[in-house]
Amino acid sequence: MTANPRTFILPVASALLIATATQVPAAGSEADFKTAYAMAEAANSQAGALRNQWTATAAALAAAKKAADNGDFDQAVAASREAEALARASIFQATSEKTLWKNLEIR
Amino acid sequence: MPSTIRVRATSNGDTTEVQALIQHPMDSGFVKDAGGAIIPPHFIQQVTFEHDGKNVFVADWGAAVSKDPYLKFSFKGGNKGDDLKISWLDNKGATDNTTAKIQ
Amino acid sequence: MRPAIHLAPAVVALTILALAAPTSVALHAAAAAETVDPVADATAFRNYFTGKFPGLKLEDFVNGPYSMNADMRRQWQEIEQFPPYEFSLEMGKEMFAKPFKNGKGYADCLPNRGIGIRQNYPYFDGNEGKVVTLELALNRCREANGEAPFSYVKDEMAALTAYMAFTSRGKPFDIKIPDDPRALAAYQNGKRYFYTRRGQLNFSCASCHVQEPGERIRAEILAPALGILNAMPIYRSEWGGMGTVSRRFTTCNIQTRGVPLDPQDDDYRDLEYYLSYVSNGLPISGPGARP
Numbered sequence: 001m002t003a004n005p006r007t008f009i010l011p012v013a014s015a016l017l018i019a020t021a022t023q024v025p026a027a028g029s030e031a032d033f034k035t036a037y038a039m040a041e042a043a044n045s046q047a048g049a050l051r052n053q054w055t056a057t058a059a060a061l062a063a064a065k066k067a068a069d070n071g072d073f074d075q076a077v078a079a080s081r082e083a084e085a086l087a088r089a090s091i092f093q094a095t096s097e098k099t100l101w102k103n104l105e106i107r
Numbered sequence: 108m109p110s111t112i113r114v115r116a117t118s119n120g121d122t123t124e125v126q127a128l129i130q131h132p133m134d135s136g137f138v139k140d141a142g143g144a145i146i147p148p149h150f151i152q153q154v155t156f157e158h159d160g161k162n163v164f165v166a167d168w169g170a171a172v173s174k175d176p177y178l179k180f181s182f183k184g185g186n187k188g189d190d191l192k193i194s195w196l197d198n199k200g201a202t203d204n205t206t207a208k209i210q
Numbered sequence: 211m212r213p214a215i216h217l218a219p220a221v222v223a224l225t226i227l228a229l230a231a232p233t234s235v236a237l238h239a240a241a242a243a244e245t246v247d248p249v250a251d252a253t254a255f256r257n258y259f260t261g262k263f264p265g266l267k268l269e270d271f272v273n274g275p276y277s278m279n280a281d282m283r284r285q286w287q288e289i290e291q292f293p294p295y296e297f298s299l300e301m302g303k304e305m306f307a308k309p310f311k312n313g314k315g316y317a318d319c320l321p322n323r324g325i326g327i328r329q330n331y332p333y334f335d336g337n338e339g340k341v342v343t344l345e346l347a348l349n350r351c352r353e354a355n356g357e358a359p360f361s362y363v364k365d366e367m368a369a370l371t372a373y374m375a376f377t378s379r380g381k382p383f384d385i386k387i388p389d390d391p392r393a394l395a396a397y398q399n400g401k402r403y404f405y406t407r408r409g410q411l412n413f414s415c416a417s418c419h420v421q422e423p424g425e426r427i428r429a430e431i432l433a434p435a436l437g438i439l440n441a442m443p444i445y446r447s448e449w450g451g452m453g454t455v456s457r458r459f460t461t462c463n464i465q466t467r468g469v470p471l472d473p474q475d476d477d478y479r480d481l482e483y484y485l486s487y488v489s490n491g492l493p494i495s496g497p498g499a500r501p
Contacts, residue, residue, distance in 0.1 A: 051477070053469040056410040086410070093407060101405040104416045106251075106258045113296060126292045174450040175294055 028077035033068050036080035040064070043087035052094035057086040116191050116209040123185030123209055125156060125164070127193060128177045135170035150198055151176070157192040158185055158209075185209050246394045248387050248487060251401065255488040259436040262423070272440035272495040274433030278424035282431060286499065295372060295445040295497040298365070298452040302373030305366065310355040316370075319351035328371075328378035329494050332483045333386060334393040341396050341479040344371055345454055362456035362473035368443045371454055375443065375496030383440065383494065385487040400484025403477050404435075409468030415481075430501060437489050439482065441498030448501065455482055 028036070040061060047053045064079035111130040116123055129151065136148025148170060156164040163182040185191070187209055194204035259271060263278075270277040276286045306324065309315045317323035321330075331344035345367055349359040360367040387393050407414045415435065418427060423434035443454045453461075456473035459481065463470035471477055 051471065052408055054410045055464060055467045055469055058469065090410075093412065097406045097408075101402055101407070101414065104405040104407075104414060104420070105401070106254050106420060113292065115292065128292050128294070128296060130297050173447070175297065177289065177292060177294065179288070179292075 028073045030068070030073055033064070033073045033076040033080060036077045036084070037061070037064055037068070040080045040083035040087060043084050043091065047087050047090040047094065050091060050094035052090050052097075054086055054090045057083050057090060060086055110205045111203045112193050112195070112205040114191070114193055114205065114207045116185070116207055118185045118187055118189075118209045120186070122181050122183055123158075123191075124179070124181045125191065126177070126179045127154075127156075128175065129154070129195060130175055131195075131197065133170075133172055133174045133176060137170070148198060151195045152198050154178070154195045155193070156180075156182075157194075158182070158189060246398045248394070248397055252488045252490060255436060258420070259423070259434050263434070268491070269493050271434055271437035271489075272492050274438060274441060274498075274500065275424075275431035278433070279431050282501070289499060293445070293497075294447070294499050295443075295452060298369045298443075298445065299372045299376055299497055301365075302369035302371070302376075305370050306373050310352070310357050312355050314355050316348065316351055319354065320347065324374065325377045326381065328374045328496070329381040329384050330386075332479060332486060334388055334390065334396060334483070336388065336390060336393075339392050340476065341400075341483045343455070343474065343479050343482050344374065345456055346474050346479070348374075362454060363460060365452060368452035368454045368457070371443045372452060372497035375494055378494045379496070380493050383486055383490045383492055385483065385490055387487060396480045397484055397487060399477065400480035400482070403481045404484055409463065409466030411466040413466040415462070433500075435485065435488075437492045439485050440489060440492050441495045441500070443496060444498040444500045446500050452497070 040057075044053060044057050044061065047057070060079050060083035064076045064083055067073070067079055068076035113128040114125065115127075116125045118124075131151055132149055133151065134146050134149040136145065138146050140146050150170055150172065151168050154164075154166045154168065155162055163185075164180050166178070168176070189209045190206050191209055192204065192206045194202060196202045256268070260266070260268065263271075266277055273283075273286075276283040306316055317325075321327050328344060331347065332341045334340075335342045345362055348367065348370055349362075352359050360370070387397055404415045407417065418432050419435035419438060423432050425432055439455060442458070443452055444458075445452050449457075456478065459478050460470035460473060
């Protein structure tokens with residue numbers, strides 16, 4: 001009766017993420033920020049519907065808003081994109097865990 | 108108002124062992140509240156244990172002592188039935204004291 | 211421990227991953243219509259921990275980290291002579307005895323006048339179709355008698371549940387799962403929650419309390435999941451105060467960098483139901499003290 005070892009899904013996911021993150025310029029106008037922020041918020045809402053939001057996402061969203069308030073839209077766009085990525089990772093986690101939790105179950 | 112001091116002192120004829128638990132916030136003055144404002148320092152500065160007219164234990168405390176401090180010590184002497192007086196004084200000038208019988 | 215997810219300022223690459231089917235092998239791929247067998251679960255759960263710690267008696271597991279580390283145990287036994295939860299316990303006793311404004315009291319809402327009943331909670335309420343925890347029952351009693359409910363994560367609820375746990379000290383957990391598909395579903399949901407990874411740090415409750423009991427996470431020794439609720443509520447030195455089950459669940463979520471659910475959310479109630487059930491037979495030791 002042992003707990004089964006977890007597979008390496010999320011570490012693989014993050015490795016791929018870091019490897020493939022293309023150097024899209026984060027420079028932005030207020031409009032760019034608004035778009036990026038809206039996308040991040042939408043993703044975070046989706047995560048919320050799955051009851052799996054991360055505090056890191058909330059922190060990134062707050063940082064984005066703060067940067068925008070200070071007029072630093074480059075930073076605001078960058079933070080919004082990070083928030084969106086974090087939100088998507090949390091969605092991925094929630095969806096995959098729907099089946100993967102059983103791997104940890106004591107039987 | 109109930110005492111902030113719980114104390115138990117037991118004597119084996121030779122030595123008396125004392126344990127005390129004191130209810131006090133012991134705010135260091137370095138912690139911020141939910142709104143971001145510093146919680147002002149509020150801590151016990153001196154605790155005194157007196158037996159038979161003599162101070163058997165005196166502690167000078169500062170901000171590093173945690174909330175609801177517990178202490179334990181022993182002293183030579185003290186017999187069952189003797190009084191042990193405990194008092195504390197904090198940085199705001201508040202005090203409390205209690206007297207317990209050694210068991 | 212499994213690695214956390216660290217993300218560089220990221221791009222759409224993530225969506226590609228999100229869309230890709232998980233390639234993990236579910237070694238025990240659950241059949242869709244799986245039968246839930248709590249009795250078998252509880253036996254397996256117990257055997258897992260007693261097998262991992264053969265030197266411990268079953269009732270020792272309720273002492274959490276103190277059964278895992280001799281030095282901590284020695285310090286704890288000294289502290290227990292004059293426990294830090296004493297103030298909270300006394301306050302709880304007074305609160306329990308004090309009548310509501312309408313003259314009634316907690317004793318009027320609860321079985322056996324509220325004394326020595328903690329080991330029966332949570333229970334599955336057939337009328338409501340949901341799990342009812344002790345904290346929930348206490349607040350419902352208050353509201354039914356015109357009193358404002360207490361916060362689930364603050365001192366008053368902690369003091370009240372401390373007193374109620376104290377009156378049940380030594381009694382074994384006696385959680386029942388009635389022959390009702392909704393009760394089984396609640397139990398299974400609690401189990402699911404327990405093993406599901408969450409938060410940016412990607413931990414499930416099981417990551418720490420099943421896979422690593424007795425080991426350290428930073429400076430703390432991890433408690434085994436078996437008997438982990440028996441000492442609740444606990445005075446935690448880390449908190450500098452008393453905390454309820456609700457407080458522990460929400461702070462655990464935050465510690466793994468997941469946004470917590472509301473205290474007494476259905477998932478938390480089900481989680482408490484599951485964890486209490488698999489610890490049936492182990493004695494209530496609350497209120498407790500922990501580092």
